[in-house]
Amino acid sequence: MEPKRFELPSGRAEEGFKDKKPLYTQAEAVAEANRCLYCSDAPCIKACPTAINIPEFIRKIGTSNIRGAARTILTANILGQSCAQACPVEVLCAGSCVYTGWGREAINIGRLQRFAVENTLKKTPELFQAKPATGKKIALVGSGPASIAAAGMLALEGHTCIIYERKAIPGGLNSLGIAPYKLKGPEALREMEWVFSLGRIELRTGVEVVEQAKGPGQVSASELIASHDAVFLGLGLGADSRLGVPGEDGEGVEGATLLIERIKAEPGFKLQGVKRAMIVGGGNTALDIAHELVLLGVEVDMVYRRSEKEMGGYAHELDSARVDGVRLVENRQPVEVVREGGKVVAVKLATTRDGKPVPGTEEVVPAELVVMAIGQERATGVAKAFPGVELDARGRVKVDAATHRTGHAKVWSGGDCVNGGKEVVNAVAEAKIAVRDIQRHLVGE
Numbered sequence: 167m168e169p170k171r172f173e174l175p176s177g178r179a180e181e182g183f184k185d186k187k188p189l190y191t192q193a194e195a196v197a198e199a200n201r202c203l204y205c206s207d208a209p210c211i212k213a214c215p216t217a218i219n220i221p222e223f224i225r226k227i228g229t230s231n232i233r234g235a236a237r238t239i240l241t242a243n244i245l246g247q248s249c250a251q252a253c254p255v256e257v258l259c260a261g262s263c264v265y266t267g268w269g270r271e272a273i274n275i276g277r278l279q280r281f282a283v284e285n286t287l288k289k290t291p292e293l294f295q296a297k298p299a300t301g302k303k304i305a306l307v308g309s310g311p312a313s314i315a316a317a318g319m320l321a322l323e324g325h326t327c328i329i330y331e332r333k334a335i336p337g338g339l340n341s342l343g344i345a346p347y348k349l350k351g352p353e354a355l356r357e358m359e360w361v362f363s364l365g366r367i368e369l370r371t372g373v374e375v376v377e378q379a380k381g382p383g384q385v386s387a388s389e390l391i392a393s394h395d396a397v398f399l400g401l402g403l404g405a406d407s408r409l410g411v412p413g414e415d416g417e418g419v420e421g422a423t424l425l426i427e428r429i430k431a432e433p434g435f436k437l438q439g440v441k442r443a444m445i446v447g448g449g450n451t452a453l454d455i456a457h458e459l460v461l462l463g464v465e466v467d468m469v470y471r472r473s474e475k476e477m478g479g480y481a482h483e484l485d486s487a488r489v490d491g492v493r494l495v496e497n498r499q500p501v502e503v504v505r506e507g508g509k510v511v512a513v514k515l516a517t518t519r520d521g522k523p524v525p526g527t528e529e530v531v532p533a534e535l536v537v538m539a540i541g542q543e544r545a546t547g548v549a550k551a552f553p554g555v556e557l558d559a560r561g562r563v564k565v566d567a568a569t570h571r572t573g574h575a576k577v578w579s580g581g582d583c584v585n586g587g588k589e590v591v592n593a594v595a596e597a598k599i600a601v602r603d604i605q606r607h608l609v610g611e
């Protein structure tokens with residue numbers, strides 16, 4: 167039977183975005199690989215949360231062993247395709263490359279990784295063979311990178327994996343959140359299908375795991391525990407947080423992740439009548455949506471309540487967004503969204519001191535769209551329905567760091583719901599730790 171293909175509708179805004187780091191040609195890849203010094207105590211490996219043997223795969227590219235390079239990458243990181251395109255290499259592997267220390271251009275590790283994995287998965291994807299069936303069944307809640315990576319590794323061990331995803335489109339933020347100039351939805355979905363081809367993995371979309379199921383489309387936590395040998399929680403984060411200022415509710419004020427999801431997945435998405443947008447926030451999500459909107463032809467101000475130095479977003483992402491036209495407005499905060507006839511026409515901004523608005527400093531700045539990128543709420547409430555699973559004071563699922571096992575003997579967890587929101591590569595790294603312990607628990611290895 168042909169594996170199921172997950173399609174996104176055509177006519178999506180993300181289709182118009184060009185790759186910022188396109189696929190290397192063979193000649194470009196070999197030339198770049200030959201710059202690597204194959205350092206013996208390679209700092210780039212230590213900087214990778216999944217510890218990919220970077221000099222080894224680069225050496226293989228240099229000798230045109232592309233399939234071997236892909237095998238090295240995917241053995242350490244089963245989502246090596248999306249990580250090649252989405253990872254902030256500037257602060258991870260490439261940021262620690264010895265060339266960076268000498269003030270020279272680091273090896274383009276992400277682009278080399280993309281070259282090896284993308285070409286191999288397109289042409290000769292049969293890289294790994296799953297072990298014989300063990301008869302063990304594992305439920306994975308959520309279909310983001312944490313669960314997909316865990317399912318792939320568990321399937322290779324011969325276990326049956328059933329993934330429960332509440333949305334119609336699987337993949338979590340990997341298919342619906344990453345900026346389209348890095349990774350487009352269909353690329354994440356093709357990678358996910360390759361993971362599914364590795365073994366016995368079943369995906370149930372449109373099914374939410376809840377405390378107490380009340381009808382079709384829901385399954386209870388207790389049911390999962392009773393009918394599976396292990397459960398992995400890859401819940402991610404929840405809805406976009408709101409600022410709580412007057413005028414915020416209603417059309418014209420959007421949450422950043424929801425708006426990004428529309429850009430990536432909604433056919434015919436258009437910003438009608440929007441010339442100027444104001445993005446509120448200073449993290450990477452704020453930078454991403456600001457950058458995406460400016461590339462869609464909107465004038466963008468990004469308003470941050472503290473100074474540039476204090477921003478949570480990466481400096482390289484800010485530089486890149488600025489090159490395309492994003493303006494950063496520091497030490498300001500919206501205190502009101504101004505509407506006329508219900509429509510957003512402006513934002514009242516106050517100057518801030520220590521991140522708090524100073525009364526009497528307000529100015530009115532025109533904007534037809536306001537995007538809140540000030541963080542996401544937690545989606546971890548359901549975790550408490552598994553007896554023994556606890557949340558910390560910030561709503562994150564508590565795990566043992568060495569095993570990623572929760573307080574319930576059959577429940578493990580990883581990804582954003584545990585770390586509070588990091589990167590795809592961290593979700594994979596945490597899934598690896600959990601899988602090692604699940605394996606120990608199920609077959610004693």
Ligand SMILES: Cc1cc2nc3c(=O)[nH]c(=O)nc-3n(C[C@H](O)[C@H](O)[C@H](O)COP(=O)(O)OP(=O)(O)OC[C@H]3O[C@@H](n4cnc5c(N)ncnc54)[C@H](O)[C@@H]3O)c2cc1C
Binds near residue numbers: 309582
């Ligand atoms: C806008 C944005 C841009 C980003 N850009 C990058 C980037 O460029 N590079 C990078 O490395 N990282 C990036 N990240 C971070 C990265 O996307 C996350 O770290 C990663 O996706 C976390 O994976 P996860 O599996 O933990 O969660 P998610 O990807 O959020 O997946 C969780 C899934 O669980 C489902 N779910 C939740 N609760 C239930 C339930 N009760 N029942 C059934 N299903 C449920 C959700 O619907 C979702 O599909 C970005 C994040 C955001 C918000």
Ligand code: SF4
Binds near residue numbers: 220221262264273
């Ligand atoms: S640190 Fe740079 S030069 Fe050294 S092995 Fe890693 S990529 Fe190659």
